[in-house]
Amino acid sequence: MPNLSLRLRSLLIAILALGIFIPVTVLTLSKAYTSSLLQAKYNELKLMNLAMISVFEFEDGESLMPQMLYDEQLNLPDSGYVGAISVNNQLVWQSASSVYTVFDSLMTTPAIGDEVFVPQYALDDSGSEYFAYAFTAEFDNGDQYIPVSFYVFNDRRDFLHERDAFLRSVWQYLGALGAGLLVVLIIGMNTLLKPVRLLIGEIQQASGGNQTQLTEDYPPEFTPLKQSINQLLAGEAEQRERYKNSLGDLAHSLKTPLAVALGTAALPDSAKEPLQQIDTLIKRQLKRASAGASAWSQGEPVMPVVQQLIAALNKVYRDKNLTLSASGDEGLFFGDKTDLMEILGNLMDNACKAARSEVVVSVRQLSRQTELHIDDDGPGIPAE
Structure with missing residues (x-):
């Protein structure tokens, strides 16, 4: 970055830093938030599974479950939650909420006393993915203990919507924070560079001969x-x-x-x-x-010299009825006033000799130099 200003360099570095920091922060928060949601979902499905276990029983060799469960989400068809019970890998019960669900197959049955939690499980061929939690417990069936597996499934769509909404909010807040930091940085850079601008201004004033010392208070x-x-x-x-x-x-x-x-x-x-x-x-x-030939010398105003020469040339060329005029900036000539008068005098005198009726002198002050134009309405130099 050899030709970039300090302000632009700092701004580019800040943008690069924010461009790295914000995505990394979003990724970190996304992983942490997703992990938190997964843990909460695991606890929720485990509690629902335990609630199913608490109301299950065998009677005369038949498995019994109440028609309506305490957890309303297993009773409502559109709740996104589905419960199921299997005995000896055979489906013996499914919750009222599963009225629109076709069980193609159940997940692998866990061992007695074990649990299985699967964050992504295809319950049917609809393409929907579910959280799945399974636990196997033994129940007394009169003459023997029979392993019974309890399953709770939850559609992932609500989870994904919640996570995406969180990520959108994080992007928005961090984007606003990044924009705010850039504004603060720009203001801070302007404040930090103010002494530099003052120093440059004073050096330019000294270079133009307007002051002999730097007088501002600097850090x-x-x-x-x-x-x-x-x-x-x-x-x-x-x-x-x-x-x-x-x-x-x-x-x-x-x-x-x-x-x-x-x-x-x-x-x-x-x-x-x-x-x-x-x-x-x-x-x-x-x-x-x-x-003084130094670059620090006081500049000589150009326009007053031009006006002085116009007054003199009007007298010299009175019989020619010339119109001499000057326009533009005052201009500065860093050198001897006598040299300036000699140069301008020769040029303007030549223009008066060649002019038919008018001579115009234009003075233009540029950043580091003065531009002079002397125009006349004479025939000019013939092309060879």
């Missing part, structure tokens, strides 16, 4: 960085000042000899012009150096 972790940047700014300003003073001293050192040379009466005209050019060049270079 302790940023204090060494702030101090280092302020030392850098102070050192750069001090170096520029020393450079300016040195150039000033140089100017004074050269001024007197040049003045003496230029004031010499016997100086040939052929030598005066080069000396004057040297004098002008030295003054210009000293002025440029004193303004």
Whole structure:
């Protein structure tokens, strides 16, 4: 992630973490909840089985069961519960709730005193699956003890609906929790990155020459960085000042000899012009150096220079009846104002010479540079 911002990186990491955490949590809760439901279902069917055992008896060799049981779920056809009793692997009784149930076969009969609990059992060929619980007990039949197996079956559909409803709720709650955590994370990241934004803003202000030191209050972790940047700014300003003073001293050192040379009466005209050019060049270079070539220097507004040149060119080209205008931003030029006036003056003068009636100067300030357009309605340069 070399080109991603810290905020986006943190957001992606949080989304990845939640993408792993939420499904794992749902899976864990699903297993725990399913295990709890299975245990509850086992206890429920066991109690119903014991209730059947408590009312069963033999009389004259015949098995007897009441028509209606205490547990109403074994009496209602649509309850989803079915009870059955077998003796010697032969079905001898089934509950009133099994009126729509056809027993293809009963599950394996457990040994006497043993129980069997099967979470998924196909009771018939309808495709429905049941919870099944079976227990085998011995009953006195007069002259012998006979093993009797008791079965309770429960349709799994209600169980599955309950589990699915629970999982939907878990997904919804965890999804809402995840969304809330992302919102909190975004707010937290904005808060954490606020000092970074302030620092960037101050550096940009210092780069534009609008301030000389970082003055905002930053967290302790940023204090060494702030101090280092302020030392850098102070050192750069001090170096520029020393450079300016040195150039000033140089100017004074050269001024007197040049003045003496230029004031010499016997100086040939052929030598005066080069000396004057040297004098002008030295003054210009000293002025440029004193303004500073550093990236931290104060920018020179462009639009006032343009307006000043327009006023001067209107006088120069008064007889041509030109319309000179300027539009756009104020703009900044990081350099010597004399250089700016010389560059713009030459370009605008050329435009006035080529124009028929109008010259338009447009200034546009971009993030790190100033864009200038000088347009005229002249014939232009012919294509070769």
